[in-house]
Amino acid sequence: METIPLFPLKAVLFPKGRMPLQIxxxxxxxxxxxxxKTNTGFGVAWLRQGSEVSVASQPQGTKLADVGTYASIVDWHSLENGLLVVVIEGEKKFRIQHAEQRVNELWQAEVEWIEPEPSIPIPQYSAELKNLLAQLVEHPHIASLEIDSDLNDVDSLSCVLAQLLPIDESVKYSLLTSDSLTRIEGLMDLLAAME
Structure with missing residues (x-):
């Protein structure tokens, strides 16, 4: 077990997925x-209930998902309005054993790391997903994230696609906690439903 800082978000982060955050x-x-300063990262936990922003009272309390993703900062810059924008990339999944909010209002958690899945080649029936990813990363909003689109295994491809597709966060969380083959089949079903 290891103790890491947590960043609760109303969004799910996947390993190899990237997202910008305004801080x-x-x-x-x-x-x-x-x-x-220390070249370290933090855990991103999906905020099932509660607010990302500090509020005086949250009568419902805060509920974090059990599984999250450790993130590293891959890029950052300041905006003219003084806000800091960072781009984070998911590295590996963890299971929260215990989480608490400290006096400074930052969250920290004791986590157990989830072993990464072995590399599985992309099955022929889902090769169209690789083409979809190649198209998505050319979109101007996504291109700025500089996502690696040369992914040749099921876990990486399914994680990056799940990160980018406009699907509900509860569905994303279900995909995050699935094994890679179940995730890629789930994505194919979602895309078929969208069509």
């Missing part, structure tokens, strides 16, 4: 500065 709260600015 403006002092607690998260401190977290990001510490991570940049």
């Amino acid at each position: 403006f709260e002092p607690r998260y600015l401190d977290l990001v500065k510490d991570c940049l």
